[in-house]
Amino acid sequence: MTDIYEILRGQKNAEGNYQKKSVIVQGITGKYGSTHTKLMLEYGTNIVAGVTPGKGGQRFEDKIPIYETVKEAVEATGAEISIVFVPAKFFLGAAKDALESGIKLLVAIPEHVPIRDTMKAIELAKKKDAIMIGPNTPGVIVPGLIKVGIMPATPFSSGKVAVLSKSGTLLYEISNNLTSAGFGQNITIGIGGDPVNGTRMIDAFDMIKDDPELEAMVVVGEIGGDSEEILAQHIIDTGFKKPIVGYIAGRQAPKEKRMGHAGAIVMGNYGSAESKISMFAKANIPVAKRPGEVAVLLAGKMNS
Amino acid sequence: MRLLEYQAKELFKEFGIKTPPSISSKDIEKGRKDAKELGYPFVIKVQIPVGGRGKAGGIQKCNSDDEFELKYPQLLNMSIKGEKTRAILLEKMADIEKELYLSLFLNRSKRCYTIIASSEGGIEIESVKNQTIREVGLGDVDAQTAKEVADEIGLKDSQKDQFVEMLQKLSKLTIEKEAELAEINPLAILKDGTLVALDGKIMTDDNSNFRHNELQQYQEKSELEEQAEKSGFSLVELEGNIAVIGNGAGLVMSTFDLVTDNGGKPATFLDVGGGATTESVYEALTLISKMKRVKGILVNLYGGIVKTTTVAEAFIQAYDNNLIDIPVFARLMGTKSDEAKEMLKDTKTKMFDSIEEAINGVVMETNK
Numbered sequence: 001m002t003d004i005y006e007i008l009r010g011q012k013n014a015e016g017n018y019q020k021k022s023v024i025v026q027g028i029t030g031k032y033g034s035t036h037t038k039l040m041l042e043y044g045t046n047i048v049a050g051v052t053p054g055k056g057g058q059r060f061e062d063k064i065p066i067y068e069t070v071k072e073a074v075e076a077t078g079a080e081i082s083i084v085f086v087p088a089k090f091f092l093g094a095a096k097d098a099l100e101s102g103i104k105l106l107v108a109i110p111e112h113v114p115i116r117d118t119m120k121a122i123e124l125a126k127k128k129d130a131i132m133i134g135p136n137t138p139g140v141i142v143p144g145l146i147k148v149g150i151m152p153a154t155p156f157s158s159g160k161v162a163v164l165s166k167s168g169t170l171l172y173e174i175s176n177n178l179t180s181a182g183f184g185q186n187i188t189i190g191i192g193g194d195p196v197n198g199t200r201m202i203d204a205f206d207m208i209k210d211d212p213e214l215e216a217m218v219v220v221g222e223i224g225g226d227s228e229e230i231l232a233q234h235i236i237d238t239g240f241k242k243p244i245v246g247y248i249a250g251r252q253a254p255k256e257k258r259m260g261h262a263g264a265i266v267m268g269n270y271g272s273a274e275s276k277i278s279m280f281a282k283a284n285i286p287v288a289k290r291p292g293e294v295a296v297l298l299a300g301k302m303n304s
Numbered sequence: 305m306r307l308l309e310y311q312a313k314e315l316f317k318e319f320g321i322k323t324p325p326s327i328s329s330k331d332i333e334k335g336r337k338d339a340k341e342l343g344y345p346f347v348i349k350v351q352i353p354v355g356g357r358g359k360a361g362g363i364q365k366c367n368s369d370d371e372f373e374l375k376y377p378q379l380l381n382m383s384i385k386g387e388k389t390r391a392i393l394l395e396k397m398a399d400i401e402k403e404l405y406l407s408l409f410l411n412r413s414k415r416c417y418t419i420i421a422s423s424e425g426g427i428e429i430e431s432v433k434n435q436t437i438r439e440v441g442l443g444d445v446d447a448q449t450a451k452e453v454a455d456e457i458g459l460k461d462s463q464k465d466q467f468v469e470m471l472q473k474l475s476k477l478t479i480e481k482e483a484e485l486a487e488i489n490p491l492a493i494l495k496d497g498t499l500v501a502l503d504g505k506i507m508t509d510d511n512s513n514f515r516h517n518e519l520q521q522y523q524e525k526s527e528l529e530e531q532a533e534k535s536g537f538s539l540v541e542l543e544g545n546i547a548v549i550g551n552g553a554g555l556v557m558s559t560f561d562l563v564t565d566n567g568g569k570p571a572t573f574l575d576v577g578g579g580a581t582t583e584s585v586y587e588a589l590t591l592i593s594k595m596k597r598v599k600g601i602l603v604n605l606y607g608g609i610v611k612t613t614t615v616a617e618a619f620i621q622a623y624d625n626n627l628i629d630i631p632v633f634a635r636l637m638g639t640k641s642d643e644a645k646e647m648l649k650d651t652k653t654k655m656f657d658s659i660e661e662a663i664n665g666v667v668m669e670t671n672k
């Protein structure tokens with residue numbers, strides 16, 4: 001499996017610091033893309049190139065070179081990470097461009113990508129041995145080192161707890177609570193709110209579970225699908241022993257209604273909060289009743 | 305979008321999947337014409353976007369004009385789980401020998417389509433033990449796979465051939481219409497040996513709507529939901545009296561859960577989204593102001609990229625224009641929340657440091 005830590009931070013150098021990996025931004029000149037490029041630069045992310053068809057040869061903010069295609073950007077910079085901001089209907093084209101040009105980590109921000117397009121992008125990513133995060137994800141952050149996403153900087157601080165979340169705002173809220181309680185984060189990954197995800201809960205878990213610096217994990221799920229149940233079963237099967245705390249949004253949501261996220265819908269018992277919470281219980285994962293309780297439960301688990 | 309039975313059957317017909325003769329209507333005048341055309345006896349089936357309509361009395365046999373005049377209005381005015389009747393389907397009675405189950409279903413965690421088939425139909429598939437399941441990638445079903453499925457559920461001869469054809473047509477429909485679920489339940493074997501789709505359920509991918517203009521006629525949204533979509537946020541309407549607003553689907557769901565846990569009754573699930581502006585939040589307040597049953601507004605924001613001052617500004621404009629006069633209970637966190645609190649301190653908005661306190665406030669207010 002492609003190692004997400006290797007792609008995002010590499011190995012420590014002689015001074016004990018991780019590397020600054022290069023990042024390409026697809027859709028860098030758009031309103032959303034340009035805003036977040038500035039915010040990522042502010043955070044310290046090493047953005048080396050942008051891609052906007054029709055604007056090749058120009059520069060973003062007089063600094064970052066813009067290319068026509070990801071292929072050209074990769075040839076010029078050697079970057080392995082790309083973040084995509086194009087409108088949903090152009091996503092599949094942008095994803096193909098990236099994956100066929102050697103991108104190893106594709107962070108797919110757009111919301112409203114058709115499921116069929118996502119499925120095709122996933123097939124290609126598998127073939128190329130690349131990781132796709134999203135679509136409809138806030139992205140991924142290794143606090144203090146690299147932010148490839150649209151999350152605000154303030155909730156996060158460097159530490160040893162990993163957070164996996166379907167929801168963006170709950171990721172911020174819960175990370176903020178964790179930070180306040182003294183639990184910095186080793187990595188946080190936005191799974192995304194779509195029915196089909198490039199990186200599923202179980203994939204994200206497998207990517208990070210063996211990191212020696214990792215001390216605990218927080219899983220923020222929501223109604224819809226069965227990725228939480230499958231993760232819980234996998235945790236039981238692998239005998240993972242580090243503390244994990246969960247949260248599930250949508251306990252009181254009406255059935256057969258889409259609650260904001262394309263994936264947040266309960267059909268019969270498929271996707272229900274009860275099903276997820278009971279599987280978490282089997283895996284010995286306490287589930288917080290409210291976001292504010294996550295850090296409290298984690299403190300309890302860490303001290304037991 | 306979730307298609308109603310009659311809409312699903314229109315698609316079945318378009319793709320050559322047999323259904324019993326049926327006609328849909330939305331008023332009794334048209335219904336009377338349909339009844340004459342179809343001829344008694346037939347079944348009247350309420351068209352409603354939730355399950356369990358049979359148990360709720362939404363499917364009735366009809367043998368005469370008198371029965372029709374009695375039952376049609378009853379079904380037209382019924383509601384199940386808070387959903388009102390959208391249309392009425394009159395359908396010829398089918399002479400059923402046996403009921404089967406067939407669907408193509410997007411398995412999210414396996415990230416592929418699955419065929420689910422069973423020799424037991426007419427009940428919810430979750431309760432059927434005897435299922436045949438096949439993974440079929442992006443939904444394409446070849447003849448060989450279809451034959452194997454037919455064999456596994458025990459079909460032979462002409463029925464096997466018909467089943468294979470039906471499954472391949474269902475696969476074509478699933479791919480072309482970008483369905484997350486295309487279900488025939490029950491799939492009936494009639495006494496004369498023909499296979500027909502007796503009931504159907506289709507869910508399509510809303511995110512693919514832009515390439516399916518032909519499906520737009522099936523869009524069933526309330527006026528408010530439609531306006532919300534235009535303004536770029538998602539809204540689910542419910543029957544309670546607390547308007548729940550926030551940014552991000554997860555945060556709003558979580559707020560919604562806590563309101564309900566504490567005895568409150570949400571009237572909305574309203575996610576202003578990651579790209580909220582003063583204008584869009586003002587638009588959200590305008591929508592809520594039109595919902596007369598709303599007795600209180602609960603706002604839960606985690607300002608990230610969206611500044612909480614942007615939202616506070618919308619509230620100030622709403623007060624200036626007398627748009628809202630019901631109490632507002634708010635918890636603002638994150639980017640510029642101190643500034644936002646300062647902006648709202650002399651208004652009717654009550655500010656709280658924690659969401660739990662804000663919820664206590666709004667629940668007390670609305671349960672008065």
